[in-house]
Amino acid sequence: MARNLDGFNFEQRHGKDRVRVGRVWRNKDGRHFFVEWSVSISLLSDCVAAYVRDDNSDVVATDTMKNTVYVKAKECSEQLSMEDFAILLAKHFISFYHPVTSAIIKIVEKPWERIYIDGQQHEHGFKLGSEKHTTEVILKKSGTLQVTSGIEGLALLKTTKSGFEGFIRDVYTALPETQERVLATEVTASWRYSYESLSSIPPNPHCFTERYLDVKKVLVDTFYGPPTQGVYSPSVQSTLYQMARNVLNRFLDISSVELKMPNIHFLPVNLKNKDNETIVKFADDVYLPTDEPHGSIQASLSRFWSKM
Numbered sequence: 144m145a146r147n148l149d150g151f152n153f154e155q156r157h158g159k160d161r162v163r164v165g166r167v168w169r170n171k172d173g174r175h176f177f178v179e180w181s182v183s184i185s186l187l188s189d190c191v192a193a194y195v196r197d198d199n200s201d202v203v204a205t206d207t208m209k210n211t212v213y214v215k216a217k218e219c220s221e222q223l224s225m226e227d228f229a230i231l232l233a234k235h236f237i238s239f240y241h242p243v244t245s246a247i248i249k250i251v252e253k254p255w256e257r258i259y260i261d262g263q264q265h266e267h268g269f270k271l272g273s274e275k276h277t278t279e280v281i282l283k284k285s286g287t288l289q290v291t292s293g294i295e296g297l298a299l300l301k302t303t304k305s306g307f308e309g310f311i312r313d314v315y316t317a318l319p320e321t322q323e324r325v326l327a328t329e330v331t332a333s334w335r336y337s338y339e340s341l342s343s344i345p346p347n348p349h350c351f352t353e354r355y356l357d358v359k360k361v362l363v364d365t366f367y368g369p370p371t372q373g374v375y376s377p378s379v380q381s382t383l384y385q386m387a388r389n390v391l392n393r394f395l396d397i398s399s400v401e402l403k404m405p406n407i408h409f410l411p412v413n414l415k416n417k418d419n420e421t422i423v424k425f426a427d428d429v430y431l432p433t434d435e436p437h438g439s440i441q442a443s444l445s446r447f448w449s450k451m
């Protein structure tokens with residue numbers, strides 16, 4: 144909420160970033176479940192006096208916010224999704240503290256995955272995977288809720304069925320047209336659920352975790368196409384759009400999706416010696432991997448009517 148202070152427009156929020164918590168749940172058969180979360184809390188509250196009158200009486204200490212993460216993690220005796228944990232924290236902050244009008248909770252999960260030993264799931268062993276599950280929950284005292292989930296660092300690559308042709312050619316253009324190249328990216332995805340109040344959140348405690356895995360599968364399957372034929376990509380833009388569209392077509396509980404897909408270039412290697420004789424002639428086989436510069440391609444897609 145913006146305020147007029149001394150003739151200036153003033154907005155503020157405060158919170159605690161990257162509160163790290165690990166939580167183990169044990170079931171009766173001795174199987175352990177583990178998550179590691181990095182939780183960021185931001186509160187919008189009526190505590191202007193702290194800024195202008197040296198009066199902290201309406202301030203929730205950020206240290207208290209940090210402690211609350213551990214208290215609530217302890218209280219969650221049953222395993223829950225990080226979206227549900229974020230909602231639970233947001234609910235606490237807006238209801239427990241009178242001056243707080245909105246809570247914004249972000250969580251990034253470290254990708255610990257159950258380990259397999261000799262093809263068998265380990266009861267209490269985990270190894271670090273790659274891409275990360277993220278969420279952002281915004282809850283207002285009025286009851287308005289926004290739940291966004293996402294993926295960070297989903298690295299995908301295919302060695303054929305990708306090209307780029309027909310783009311603008313002018314005096315600055317050097318890039319040859321091609322129907323054969325490596326396509327590589329690191330997807331950052333976020334999607335907003337259509338739940339707009341606490342009462343509309345599904346009671347199934349696994350719903351957000353399952354949906355995360357479903358969305359990831361649709362993104363990945365669309366990028367690669369079927370295992371033997373694959374699918375031709377005429378550009379990162381086209382593949383990104385197919386990926387976003389498939390998510391919205393498949394999941395009616397998602398109202399919008401945003402994808403960021405850098406085009407990570409693998410450059411053809413052609414080498415000549417000082418007499419201009421060819422040492423290495425590129426035949427779609429030897430590449431120079433790069434990470435910068437890279438193309439940056441992003442888009443968002445949303446329904447005209449976001450309600451289910």
Ligand SMILES: O=c1[nH]c(=O)c2[nH]c(=O)[nH]c2[nH]1
Nearest residue numbers: 307318377378379380406438
């Ligand atoms: O798929 C692509 N999209 C682009 O916009 C672009 N630009 C470029 O140089 N290579 C590519 N590839």
